[in-house]
Amino acid sequence: MKIRNFVLIMSFVLLNSCIVKSLHPFYTKETIVSDTQFIGKWKEGNKGAIWEVGAFSELISEGNPVDSLSKEDLKEYYKFQHAYFIERTKNDKETRFLAMPFKINGQLFLDFIPFELDWGFTPRLLKGHLVATHSLVKYDLLENGKISIKWLDEDKIEALFENKKIKIKHEKIGLLNDKFLLTAKSEELQKFIVKYIASNDVEKWKTSTKFTLTKIDATP
Amino acid sequence: MFVFNILLWCSSFIFLLYFFSQDNTPFKIDYVYTGSFIATIIAPVCFNLYVLIPRFLKKEKYVLFGFFFLLNLLLFTQLNTWFFSSLIDYVFPDYYFISYHSNSKIFFIFSVFLVATTLIKISEDWVYLNQIENRALKLENQQIQSQLSSLKAQINPHFLFNSLNVLYSLSLQDKEETSNAIVQLSDILRYVLYDSNTEKITLKKELTLIHNYLDFQKFRHHDTATIQFDNEVDDDGFKIYPMLLLPLIENSFKHGVKGDTEQTFITINMTKTAKEFHFYIENNLSDSTKKQDEKHVGLGLKNIQQNLDLIYPNKHSFAITKTATTFAVSLKIEIDEH
Numbered sequence: 001m002k003i004r005n006f007v008l009i010m011s012f013v014l015l016n017s018c019i020v021k022s023l024h025p026f027y028t029k030e031t032i033v034s035d036t037q038f039i040g041k042w043k044e045g046n047k048g049a050i051w052e053v054g055a056f057s058e059l060i061s062e063g064n065p066v067d068s069l070s071k072e073d074l075k076e077y078y079k080f081q082h083a084y085f086i087e088r089t090k091n092d093k094e095t096r097f098l099a100m101p102f103k104i105n106g107q108l109f110l111d112f113i114p115f116e117l118d119w120g121f122t123p124r125l126l127k128g129h130l131v132a133t134h135s136l137v138k139y140d141l142l143e144n145g146k147i148s149i150k151w152l153d154e155d156k157i158e159a160l161f162e163n164k165k166i167k168i169k170h171e172k173i174g175l176l177n178d179k180f181l182l183t184a185k186s187e188e189l190q191k192f193i194v195k196y197i198a199s200n201d202v203e204k205w206k207t208s209t210k211f212t213l214t215k216i217d218a219t220p
Numbered sequence: 221m222f223v224f225n226i227l228l229w230c231s232s233f234i235f236l237l238y239f240f241s242q243d244n245t246p247f248k249i250d251y252v253y254t255g256s257f258i259a260t261i262i263a264p265v266c267f268n269l270y271v272l273i274p275r276f277l278k279k280e281k282y283v284l285f286g287f288f289f290l291l292n293l294l295l296f297t298q299l300n301t302w303f304f305s306s307l308i309d310y311v312f313p314d315y316y317f318i319s320y321h322s323n324s325k326i327f328f329i330f331s332v333f334l335v336a337t338t339l340i341k342i343s344e345d346w347v348y349l350n351q352i353e354n355r356a357l358k359l360e361n362q363q364i365q366s367q368l369s370s371l372k373a374q375i376n377p378h379f380l381f382n383s384l385n386v387l388y389s390l391s392l393q394d395k396e397e398t399s400n401a402i403v404q405l406s407d408i409l410r411y412v413l414y415d416s417n418t419e420k421i422t423l424k425k426e427l428t429l430i431h432n433y434l435d436f437q438k439f440r441h442h443d444t445a446t447i448q449f450d451n452e453v454d455d456d457g458f459k460i461y462p463m464l465l466l467p468l469i470e471n472s473f474k475h476g477v478k479g480d481t482e483q484t485f486i487t488i489n490m491t492k493t494a495k496e497f498h499f500y501i502e503n504n505l506s507d508s509t510k511k512q513d514e515k516h517v518g519l520g521l522k523n524i525q526q527n528l529d530l531i532y533p534n535k536h537s538f539a540i541t542k543t544a545t546t547f548a549v550s551l552k553i554e555i556d557e558h
Contacts, residue, residue, distance in 0.1 A: 164247040166316035184319050192318050195309060 018154040019209050021133035022182040026111045026189045027102035034082045035101040035108070037141055042213035049090035051213055056083040056098060085115065101139065104193050110137040110149065133181065136193070138205055146214050152196075153207035154180065168192055224344070228265075228337065233258055236329075240320060253317050260303055261330060264296035265337050273341055293334055297327045359530045386439045401439055404432040412466075420459035423492060427451060429466060430488070437473060444484065445477045451490040458492055460553065461531045465490075467520045468501050468549055475547065476503030495555055502548035521549070 042051040060077045061069060069077055086097040096115035101108060112135045136152040157180060160166040169184040182189065196204060233254055240257070241250040268289065276285035301323055308317060321329070383405050390398040411429045415421050434447055469488065477484045489500040521540065528536045528551075535554040541547075 160316060164249050165314055166318065167249050167253065167320060168316065168318035188318050191305070192316060195316050195318075198309065198313075200313065 019135045019151040019207075020154050020157050020180070020182065021135060022184070022189060023131075023133060024182075024184065024186050024189060025100065025113075025134050026109065026136045026186065026193065027100050028186045028190060031102040031104055031190065032082050033101050033103045033108070038084055038099075038101070038110075038139075038147065041216040042147065043216050044211050044213060048211075049088050050216070052087045052089070053099075054085050056085040057081045059085050084110075099137070104190060105197055107197055108139045108141075109193070110139045111135075112137055112151075136189075142212070146212055148212050149210065150205050150207050151209035152205075153209065156201075156204065156206075157182075166192075228340075229258060229262065232261075232333070249315055249317070252312055252315060253320065256303070256308060256311070257300070260296065260300040261333055264292050264330065265333055267292055268334055269337060269341050273338065277338075277342075278345075289334065289338075293327070293330055297323070297330045300326055300330070355530070355533075362527060362530050382440060383436070386436075390439065397439065401436060404436040407432045408436065412463075416462045418462060421462040422456060423453055423458050423460065423497075424456040426460065426462075426465055427453070427456065427490075430469065430490075433466065433469060437477075441477055446483075446485040447488075448486070449488040449490075453490065453492040454494065455492060458497065458555075460497065461527065464524060464527070464551070465499055467524060468499070468551070471520055471549075472501055472503035472547075475506055478506035493555075497553040497555060499551045500548065502546055505542075505545055505547050524551075 036055075038053050039055060040053060042053065043049075044051070057077055057080065060073055060080070066074070066077065080098070080100070082101060084099040084101070086099055088095045088097070097112050098115050099110040099112050101110055103109070114132045138148075138150045138152070140148040140150075142148055157166070161170075161180065168182060168188060171181045171183055173179050173181045184192070236257060237246050237250055237254045240254055241247065246254075272285055272288050272292065276282075276288065304317060304320070308315075387398065387401055387405070390401055408429065411425070415425060415429075430449065434449055438447065469486075472486045476486060484504050484506070486501065486503045489498075491498045525538050528538055532553055535556065537550070537552045539550045541550070
């Protein structure tokens with residue numbers, strides 16, 4: 001009975017996080033763009049979560065001059081100099097992400113990955129079992145100053161797999177072995193994005209995980 | 221060439237299909253991908269097989285062959301990459317061909333295909349050349365055997381003995397035909413001794429030989445046999461292999477025109493058109509020959525048949541028709557003007 005309950009709970013958790021997960025980033029060095037428009041404080045709807053977005057490079061340097069950084073920090077600094085550090089607060093609970101902006105065929109995207117610092121409260125044994133995965137977010141600057149972020153929904157890629165219309169490296173994960181984890185390299189993932197953008201599916205960005213963010217500290 | 225290509229590309233398709241579908245269960249997308257991949261590899265392989273190999277490798281221009289081989293490989297590998305990165309999306313917009321092969325793997329697959337098909341082609345040519353060489357050796361051997369057997373068969377002492385008796389008889393009677401008979405016999409012997417050793421002989425010479433032979437035989441048989449020879453030849457300069465027709469005529473005289481049989485006959489018909497040479501000979505069966513087994517075919521006819529298989533492979537027909545009273549042979553040679 002306990003096992004059945006556990007499986008049901010796990011299935012529920014997984015079904016509620018139906019975004020496409022990847023072992024490798026969706027961006028490559030060549031597609032990263034420098035974008036500062038996302039930096040600031042944002043709000044989901046009227047009573048939603050608060051998003052605080054900053055430059056990850058600032059977090060690394062901690063306000064110190066770049067020259068003073070250690071070799072390892074410097075390497076990290078240059079690798080993630082265009083990335084955002086995102087802190088999402090909802091019901092006093094914080095979740096942190098690293099998001100890398102990149103552009104493919106004129107479309108802006110964000111590569112989201114949970115930030116390790118966020119796991120500070122997590123028990124060590126549990127933490128040892130977790131692997132952070134990347135997710136793909138379509139990122140649009142709306143005309144009214146708002147920002148729309150939409151995650152690529154797992155249902156979409158699942159349909160392609162079920163109809164045998166896609167050949168991309170992946171593994172099936174989860175206790176029921178019914179979830180997909182993309183294991184393709186970043187170059188292949190980008191090839192997929194290019195093709196997906198050009199596809200005829202009018203509902204290709206239809207997703208259950210999407211937010212429209214309004215800037216809180218916007219100057220009138 | 222057609223069969224070779226069908227076999228090559230069908231086996232390649234099956235091999236690549238299972239190679240590309242790594243889990244060994246090919247789906248529709250794998251069939252589509254493999255078919256498209258084969259389409260991009262056909263051009264460089266055919267170009268190599270039918271242009272580079274005959275023009276450079278077979279003419280021992282190894283450096284040029286190596287250069288163009290590499291160029292062909294690089295160019296079409298690049299075209300394959302371009303095809304699968306851009307063009308295929310227009311052809312199959314609903315399919316996502318993402319995780320297949322890196323450029324280096326595609327280069328490797330193309331290299332394997334080009335090298336393997338080159339080796340197959342070289343092996344095929346080697347087998348073909350070997351066959352030709354063996355056939356030439358066999359033909360040469362057969363020709364020697366044929367010449368020896370024809371000398372044995374044609375200048376048989378019996379024929380010469382009978383011929384000399386005929387000449388003796390004519391000379392005793394002091395007949396005018398004596399000198400003509402000597403000339404005819406001389407011409408026959410010249411043909412057998414000298415012309416039969418040449419590779420080919422004109423129909424004009426064959427016709428002269430047949431006329432001489434038939435006329436000479438009339439002296440022997442004193443017009444007791446009905447001998448009819450019709451010919452319709454559009455080009456008497458046409459050449460055939462020597463000693464094909466005389467043994468057939470001799471055979472007819474040997475087994476048909478004999479003292480134990482009445483109303484003997486030999487009918488010969490020779491035609492030559494632009495497309496075909498046809499020699500037909502029919503004779504009665506003598507009483508002694510009738511007693512032989514119906515399936516019995518003489519050694520001379522077997523020799524002719526073997527010679528025809530070597531000289532005119534797949535371009536001739538040799539039919540023997542034996543009834544209770546007659547024996548007929550039909551020889552047809554297809555004329556290839558090229």
